[in-house]
Amino acid sequence: MTRRINPRTSSEQVSDLTAGRLSVYLRCLNSLDVAGVKAISSKALAERFHLNAAQIRKDLACFGDFGVRGVGYQVQELKRHLRMILGLDRTVRVAILGAGNLGLALADYPGFRQEGFSIIGLFDADPTKVDRRSRGGVQIFDIGEFRKQVRRHAIDIAVIAVPADAAQSVVDTAVEAGIRAILNFSPGTLKVPAEVKLKNVDLTVSMESLSFFLARADSDAKSA
């Protein structure tokens, strides 16, 4: 049985938020698959993982006709389709720019390997780091070799893990080398051309939502 991705849905129409949710659904299906679950309804999926059943149906309907009335979704089949929609049916090749603690941690992050991302290498300007390896065995290259390695290994995604003051120049290096997708961990705003997708991960935002929770809990406790 083959189902095509709905061709009317263009990149613009499907938001980052949808992509994020599809990624969460894939994570849930992985865990159901490990637990031996064969099929699940949108309602049961929503209840089990604290999601929204209507949103699940809406998100998946954008991409084809999954799910059988009364039975639900076939776990393995839906997993395969989600991986295809997310572009994970081929190996996605990743370079990490910056071989400090964060870069080294990301190079060995187990989640990336599980989902078929291949970490091609770390890149750094510090000559004392070049030619060494992360604990997991990822090699550190000279940043001056980045363009060459991008071509050699057909690198898809550059991860920016350098200090804030070096970030824009490293991003420029990545864009000049032909990279079209960048995941940035440096604080601050970076500029990229319109055709390049830049995703910023700001760890402070997550920490602040906890601080917000604690502040509200305190103020609720005082007013109670």
Place this chain on the structure above:
Amino acid sequence: MTRRINPRTSSEQVSDLTAGRLSVYLRCLNSLDVAGVKAISSKALAERFHLNAAQIRKDLACFGDFGVRGVGYQVQELKRHLRMILGLDRTVRVAILGAGNLGLALADYPGFRQEGFSIIGLFDADPTKVDRRSRGGVQIFDIGEFRKQVRRHAIDIAVIAVPADAAQSVVDTAVEAGIRAILNFSPGTLKVPAEVKLKNVDLTVSMESLSFFLARADSDAKSA
């Protein structure tokens, strides 16, 4: 001029998403303040940082009567209020559990310090790591001392940066020590009591949204 946080808005009503957006607004205001901007309208704020003007007005209206018609928001005043709403008007004390690459990277992450988070210490079970320090000078304690240190330093937030197979037992340790807010970087699902706030940061989700973008761009290019 003092403005109170609207007492009708309880923790339940204000979602994590709102907290995330407030945190983003604060980040934008910080950058405007550095650039010497004194006042800005919601429209200009939205245009400058690719946000939604109506959403900004709606989010801020939950917490009080900010902004002056025709003038906009006073940057420094709104910053101060956002910091108060987010619980950043006092020092938020953070412990990091796990002194591997990720834990060490988080301990020295500059964004945390800028926003008033204080990293009290790293905690690890590995005796060869205990009593050493991160590059930035954060001390590594024995995880067996966690409970004592939580009391001594009134630690608010625990960050989980241990391998997946150790995560639940480390979270249990944190909860038993009285921690009410946890930021988890380990893959997989963790259980906490209802009164504890757990926030999961899954780095794979960000990476997959880039993979999704690349897959869509390829398929659009082929169909064009």
